[in-house]
Amino acid sequence: MKYGVAALFLFLAAGGLSANEDRMPLTIEQVKATHERELLAQPGVVSVGIGRDDQGRPAIVVGMDKPRPQTQAALPRVLEGYTVRTEIVGTIRAR
């Protein structure tokens, strides 16, 4: 049993190492998927999507229910090389 757990542990840790070494550039979809749960957990964040920044490049867009200077200041500006911008979209309701 002990050896079994140790083997599993080594296998998974080595998997983590190799995934780290030959790293492909992540797509914006992957980056968004990795971080959206954490972004949506911030106060006032109602949506996370893929839109465009001022220059028309793909960007991660974080929708706020209303202006929230504290949350907005605390959000990252860039994630894995992709611009993150906030937008006041308001509370989203079923229509």
Next chain:
Amino acid sequence: MAHMDEVRARLQDHSKGLLGRANVVATGAGYKIKSGKRTKKLSMVCSVAQKVPLESLAVSDRIPPEIDGVPTDVVETGVIRALATRTERQRPAPGGVSIGHRDITAGTLGCLVKKNGQVMILSNNHVLANSNDAQEGDPILQPGPIDGGKLPTDLIAELHEFVPISFGDPPPPSDCKFANGMIALLNAGCRVIGSRTRYSIHRIQAADNRVDAAIARPLKAADVNQDILEVGRIAGLGRGELGTQLQKSGRTTGFTRGEITQVAVTVDVSYGAGRVARFTDQLMAGAMSQGGDSGSAVLDGDKRLVGLLFAGSDNSTIINRIEHVFSALGLAL
């Protein structure tokens, strides 16, 4: 050539007689159209519900080429109806009009779709199935209850199927001690061997929502219409991308246009009474809807169906991807 005053005078004399002839629905003064082109000749224009071969008409119903020296013209306009508003009863009912489950206010009849070859009305779960609180066979009214729809006169369809909406906050991290212990051990191992990867564990949760959709079976095929008000016939299925131009026809704001500003949107939507549902892989557009527009079919610039409108705020509109709606309910056009 006849002058406008002369044509008007002749119309006064003859319009009653012309309107009494078979098929004629309107008379007026206008330039004569010849081979699809407007000529400079003023004429008495007779609008007809449909053009028919001259021989099939009684002589007394035919429009002579000229009356008292003024030429005539015959154009096909179809039957002319008063434009009924979207919140009124309409039979056949097209897409874009008020509809709703007996226990709701009102939403929009999106469009007609097919399930196993049967014609169905497509709209939202919260329009046709009262946000999960409904049974197959429940009555669907057109117009919806808030627009005066009543049983039994305004019954148009029966609820056939809906995709349940899963409400609730996203689950907290796992509180399983064994799992958390294993993860701590693995992460320690990663640190020891210099890997920056970290493992984490989450309780298995119900899948996030992708659609707020339901279908209802019309009681009579003649009570529904393939067309969408002010849009016309759907040209096929499309796929919404960033920048895709949109059009929709809804109960409250009528015909509006917009553009997809975000894709792959994960969004928390309020359903009232403190209920919130998280939706993934949604489309976002700007302000192109209001309450009551829910269920509207959303089409691209070429009239291809790309989505089903279901939520929004003062400056945004949230749309389910039509491919998710069709696969969740097994639909076809």
